[in-house]
Amino acid sequence: MxxxxxxxxxxxxxxxxxxxxxxxxxxxxxxxxxxxxxxxxxxxxxxxxxxxxxDQRARSLAGGHSQVIGLLVHDLGTSYIGLIIRGIEAELAPAQYDLLLYTTHRRKTKESVYVATLTRGLADGLLIVLPRNPGAYLETLRVSNFPYVLIDHRGVSEEISAVTAANWQGGYTATEYLIKLGHRRIGHITGSMDQGCARDRLEGYKAALADHGIPFDPELVQEGDFFQPAGYNGTRALLNLPDPPTAIFAANDVMAFGAMEAIRECNLRIPEDVSVMGFDDIPEASRVHPPLTTIQQPLEEMGRLATRMLLERLRDPAIGPRRVELPTRLIVRQSCQPPGRGNAQAGG
Amino acid sequence: MxxxxxxxxxxxxxxxxxxxxxxxxxxxxxxxxxxxxxxxxxxxxxxxxxxxxxDQRARSLAGGHSQVIGLLVHDLGTSYIGLIIRGIEAELAPAQYDLLLYTTHRRKTKESVYVATLTRGLADGLLIVLPRNPGAYLETLRVSNFPYVLIDHRGVSEEISAVTAANWQGGYTATEYLIKLGHRRIGHITGSMDQGCARDRLEGYKAALADHGIPFDPELVQEGDFFQPAGYNGTRALLNLPDPPTAIFAANDVMAFGAMEAIRECNLRIPEDVSVMGFDDIPEASRVHPPLTTIQQPLEEMGRLATRMLLERLRDPAIGPRRVELPTRLIVRQSCQPPGRGNAQAGG
DNA sequence: CTGGTGTGTGCAAACGTTCACAAAACTCTT
DNA sequence: AAGAGTTTTGTGAACGTTTGCACACACCAG
Known part of the structure; x- marks a missing residue:
């Protein structure tokens, strides 16, 4: 001894x-x-x-790298973020990196504060999931040449590494599916319009309408924010229209759940009276009743890929920004059907 | 300049x-x-x-404290953990602490490895949520006098600070509620039996049965693990019994969702044919169909309290261990009803 | 004018590593 | 068997902070 x-x-x-x-x-x-x-x-x-x-502190002080990656998210507790983090950790663990977690809970100012401390040695790199107002600090990061990768956000310039899902394509596919079922009046509840993914999904929706000769009706679009109440409120507004939609495409699953809630409260049935389409394919989507037809985002893979890109950049700082868009795909479940069949069934 | x-x-x-x-x-x-x-x-x-x-690294190297708290959880992406972390962060942020995240994803060995590095200066204290096999390292922590607080786990000895929910009481309340509705055959799907909370819930269940003169039938208890498939499988087994239960009490909401899935696949209705009771009251519980009657755990408050206890201990190392049990309460929704009414309705 | 008691400030040595450079110890040649 | 080249090992100075100790200075009582 x-x-x-x-x-x-x-x-x-x-x-x-x-x-x-x-x-x-x-x-x-x-x-x-x-x-x-x-x-x-x-x-x-x-x-x-x-x-x-x-002692990681001493190591990092002397050597310059801390083996810690910062993760900036606005909220936890959703499977959306859970899946992404699962992917991140899967790549981080074998590389012997630890994860420093920052949640901003929608308080915009906090994000820039965190970024300042993080870049001061606490972390070697940064993963940012779906930032609310990236403009405030992304430029700071880029100028200081601090390595970071954006997840599910395209950032403010082409110079920024980012992993996104094919949001435009997903919006297009979702809308086209509803059109092919026979819907002509399709409502859309958007995500936060300050986020590119929300805008892309809306654009995909518009493009699908246009390609199938359906005129775009601004009345059918309700601005949301990716949270359940927005889905609920937007749907109530849509259903109160003189000529209400026969299908509702929500920009994410959580808002689709809100939509389902609203539809039921109006004593309408899903999908007989109103079809509902989501986006994300979080695990709950298959558990709600009826199981939600939605667009699958490869969330875990997005986390993995972003992490791989970051680590790669850490190993070789000369590597330039990379922008990757992973494909989305339609998951057909039971929340959509051709319009008008509800009445037929009820009548027959 | x-x-x-x-x-x-x-x-x-x-x-x-x-x-x-x-x-x-x-x-x-x-x-x-x-x-x-x-x-x-x-x-x-x-x-x-x-x-x-x-520079936190230098500060911590020289001064001895890192302003970082380690958080050990086995999985993210559930609202269970999301709520707890929300509580933790709410207390940590004003105290200027950061959160270092470790997820073990059920790989038991990893937990002890993390604990070793954490105690080497990376973190000042540790919050451990629902550890799988705490015995392996809790003793190490206690001996090295490293400050930590357990969340939702009572630990291996009375000497360990812990914040738990009133699991026994919750199990009792849930079961008693079902009994008072008229159920006599109540199935129970347990959590991981290596965890105290799971055992407490089971004991509460047994106590309620005993207090109401219902003999305990081991056939009606299925061992689970807090994950959805266990709820599904356990329920299938219960429904295949010669004399199946008229109500199922799952040790958490997620397994209750699995139970609902299984019940539906057997072409039975909830709650007309089988009542379902959960535990936790995660946000999804109110969203599933029918909304789940469950026992609410004050998860966010548990996170807050545990963090306060840890920070307190950090300020004054002389403070001894504290063990707090927060109350649970019954949330009545629509997944439970008196037995036998389903048939009556269908027949009438 | 001396000796005490504060206050405000500075110096130097830690903390536990990494890293550039130098030195020592090998291994070949010839 | 010596010199060149290569591998292995050691020395000393960082990294950016905290902290114990010493010092300068002002103030006051005697």
Whole structure:
């Protein structure tokens, strides 16, 4: 038993134990070449004998990298974010990185504050999920050349690495599916219009209408914010229209749940009276009644890919920005059907 | 404009700019007494002029505390954990702490590895949510006198700070409610039996049965693990019994969703044919069809309280362990009704 | 004018690493 | 068997902060 049983074991202690200099211990620690296998072995056993654990603070202060990635999200507790984080962690763990979590809970100012501290050594890189007002700090980040990747947001310029889903395509596919079922009046509840993904989905919706010769009716579009009440309120407004839609396409599943709530409260049936289409395919989508037809976003894969891109950039800072759009696909369940059949059934 | 436009601004730069020594800057930074108000002012303006941000790594290396709290959870993406984290962050943010996130994804070995690195300076304290096999490292933590608080788990000894919900009481209340509706055969799908909360809920269930003179039938208890498939499988098994239950009490909402799935697949109705009771009251519970009657756990409050306890302990290490149990309460929705009414309705 | 008691400030040494550079120890050549 | 080249190891100075100690100065009582 060595003298230092309590307190912290440092590389100096390990060096003494192994009979080498602390530099050699550091080399072993960092898997540097040019260490005689026998010496390495001796250091390694000394480490385990002493129960040595590297001090990340010191390492990062001296060496410049902290093995920590910052994650900026606006909220947790949704499977949307859960799936993304699952992907992130899956890539981070084998690379020995830790995850520092910042949630902004929609308080816009907080994001820029976090970014400042993060870039001061606490983290080596940053993953930003669906920022609310990226303009405020993305430029700061870019100028300071701090590595980061955006998830589900295209950012303010082409110079920014980003992983997104094919939102336009998803919006198009969803709308086209409803059109092909026979719907002509299709309501849309948008996401936060300050976010590109929401705008893209709306554009996809418009494009599908246009391609099938259906005139765009602004009355049928309600601005939402990706939260359930917006889906509910938007749907109530749509159903109160003189000529209400026979189908509602919500810009995400959560708002689609709100839509379902509203439709039921109006004593209408899903999908007999009104069809509902979501976006995301979060796990709950298959659990609600009726199971929600929706557009699947590869959330976990988005997290994985963004992380891979970030780590790649960390290894080689020369790598330029990369922008990847992952495909979305239609998941047909039971919340959509051709219009008018509800009445027919009820009447027959 | 000063010379150092790029790179990092240190206290030395600030000191030069303000015409004081770096020690004084450090004093201002830490709000130490004995700094002339005028000097303090001068340092402060120098800081903002230079855009100084403190380097947490250096601060923590020199000073001993990192202003980071580690959070150990086994999975994200459920509102269960989302609510807890919301509570944690609400308390952490004003105290200027950051959150380092570790998810174990049910891989038991990882937890102990994390604990080792965490205690080496990366974090000042640890919050552990519902650990899988705490025995492995809780003892290590206790011995090294590292501050931590358990959430939703009572730990291995009375010496451990923990915040839990009244699980026994919740199990009792849920079961008693079903009994009072008239159910006599009540199935129970347990959580992971290696966790105290799961055992407590089961014990509450048994106690309620006993208090109402209903003999305990082991056939009616299916072991689960808090995940949806377990709810599904357990329910299928229960419904295949020669004398199946008329109500099912799942140890959490997510398994209750699985139960609902299974019941529907057997062409039975909820609650007419089988009543379903959950536990947790996650937001989805009110959204499923029919809305789930469940036992509410004050998850956000549990996160808040645990964090307050941890910060308190950080301020005064002499504080001993505290164990708090927050109350649970029954939320009546529409997934439970008296037994036998389903047939009556169908026949009438 | 001296000696005390504060206050405000500065110096130097930590904290535990990494890294550039230098030195030492090998391995080949010839 | 010596010199060149290569591998291995060690020394010293960072990294940016906190903190113990010492010092300068003002103030007051004697």
């Amino acid at each position: 060595t003298k230092k049983t309590s307190g912290n074991v440092t590389i100096v202690d390990v060096a003494r134990e192994a009979g080498v200099s602390y530099t050699t211990v550091s080399r072993v620690l960092n898997n540097k070449e040019n260490v005689k296998p026998e010496t390495r072995e001796r250091v390694l056993t000394a480490m385990t004998r002493l129960g040595y654990v590297v | 000063t010379k150092k436009t790029s790179g990092n601004v240190t206290i030395v730069d600030v000191a030069r700019e303000a015409g004081v020594s770096y020690t004084t800057v450090s004093r201002v930074l830490n709000n130490k007494e004995n700094v002339k108000p005028e000097t303090r002012e001068r340092v402060l303006t120098a800081m903002t002029r230079l855009g100084y941000v403190v």
